Amino acid sequence: MDRRTIVNDDEVLSGFLAEKHEAAIEAFSAADKKVSELAQQIVKARIGASIPTQTNFGKDPEWGTLAREISKKARQMPLRQFRLL
Numbered sequence: 001m002d003r004r005t006i007v008n009d010d011e012v013l014s015g016f017l018a019e020k021h022e023a024a025i026e027a028f029s030a031a032d033k034k035v036s037e038l039a040q041q042i043v044k045a046r047i048g049a050s051i052p053t054q055t056n057f058g059k060d061p062e063w064g065t066l067a068r069e070i071s072k073k074a075r076q077m078p079l080r081q082f083r084l085l
Contacts, residue, residue, distance in 0.1 A: 007013045
């Protein structure tokens, strides 16, 4: 048996079209890229939703301390002290 006979006799192999297969791969790649982009947007939105605004000083004293230190021209408080607050 030569390879053409094997391919022609097999129902799955005889129906295989390289162009159709390549198109399916391209469609999957495009869909995968879109899902990846959407996942990035979801992660950014979730992370961004938990960041307090700069006007939240009264609600979160740690954020107020950090914001004041950031706004200073000369840093007075060592960074390691923020962990102790």
